[in-house]
Amino acid sequence: MQFDTDIFAQFDKKWALLTAGGKEKFNTMTISWGGLGTLWGKPVATVYVRESRYTHEFMDREDYFTVSFYPESCRRTLGVLGSKSGRDMDKMHASGLTPKQAGKTMTFEEAEVTLxxxxxxxxxxxxxxxxxxxxxxxxxxxxxxxxxxxxxxEILR
Incomplete structure (x- = not known):
């Protein structure tokens, strides 16, 4: 697996989507805090989710999640996904992004890279x-x- 990037800018400047759940029911949220590295001899991604966020329920329940990165053209969409709750609206349809299965969880077709x-x-x-x-x-x-x-x-491109 290879992921060449400016890791400090990847989360802070470009943002990402954190997604958990399966094809039938999942949720996503925009994140700008995170990290990549090695821990316990494994390549890892670290993400931070407030207890109040709807995605937190999915992160607690599910064994898999994705962290996906997007082109600048998706910036406005990521802003909406970070400010609206899946409890209150159907963010998946409102976002205009195309859901795509990624192993046992979900990502979106528009992602440049999905972890x-x-x-x-x-x-x-x-x-x-x-x-x-x-x-x-x-x-x-x-x-x-x-x-x-x-x-x-897995890293999907």
Missing amino acids: VCRKLFRQKLDTASMPKDIAEKFYEGQSDHDMFIGEVV
Whole structure:
């Protein structure tokens, strides 16, 4: 597996979609926090999902998820998918993206690259262990994030 990219810009500047669930029922959300690397001798993707997000339910329940990256032409769509909840609307049809099965989970045809991940680990971020300025800026009055680590089992292009 090979994925050549500017890893710092990939999440922060380009954003990504995190998708979990199967063909019959899945949800996706835009993410700009994440990381790629090696852990426990495996290639991994790390993503962060607030407990309040609908996608969190899917991440808890499912064994697989995808992290997919898109061309700049999809930027507006990713903005909508990051600001609307699948609890309140049918984001899949409203987005204009084309769902596509990726192993035991889902991605979208428009993705430039999709990382198919097998969930290895989940842990709540402890705001009491964070620097105070970060905890205040990102968590005051908001739900906490859970960190999910997944083994990258396939890269789709």
